[in-house]
Amino acid sequence: MRKEKTEHSARxxxxxxxxxxxxxxxxxxxxxxxxxxxACFRGLLGCVLLLLLQRLRGRKPDLAxxxxxxxxxxxxxxxxxxxxxAVWRWVL
Numbered sequence: 001m002r003k004e005k006t007e008h009s010a011r012x013x014x015x016x017x018x019x020x021x022x023x024x025x026x027x028x029x030x031x032x033x034x035x036x037x038x039a040c041f042r043g044l045l046g047c048v049l050l051l052l053l054q055r056l057r058g059r060k061p062d063l064a065x066x067x068x069x070x071x072x073x074x075x076x077x078x079x080x081x082x083x084x085x086a087v088w089r090w091v092l
Contacts, residue, residue, distance in 0.1 A: 031038060054061065 028035065028038060051061070
């Protein structure tokens with residue numbers, strides 16, 4: 001019984017995510033900005049909304065964990081950017 005309830009409660013977030021990702025192309029067509037600007041804005045908006053949701057639930061961000069993992073995540077982001085630039089250079 002518990003498994004059925006978990007599966008049923010997961011359907012709404014799944015449907016919402018499919019709706020959001022499905023509208024990317026439609027929204028991109030009507031916004032007169034480069035794709036990189038739209039992607040950056042969507043990322044920032046998502047971050048703000050997740051922080052707001054966290055506050056509404058009464059939780060605070062774990063700053064100690066953020067400080068602990070920041071160097072590793074910064075290195076991972078830099079390596080991802082270099083890899084993406086290398087792939088784009090190879091493709092073009």
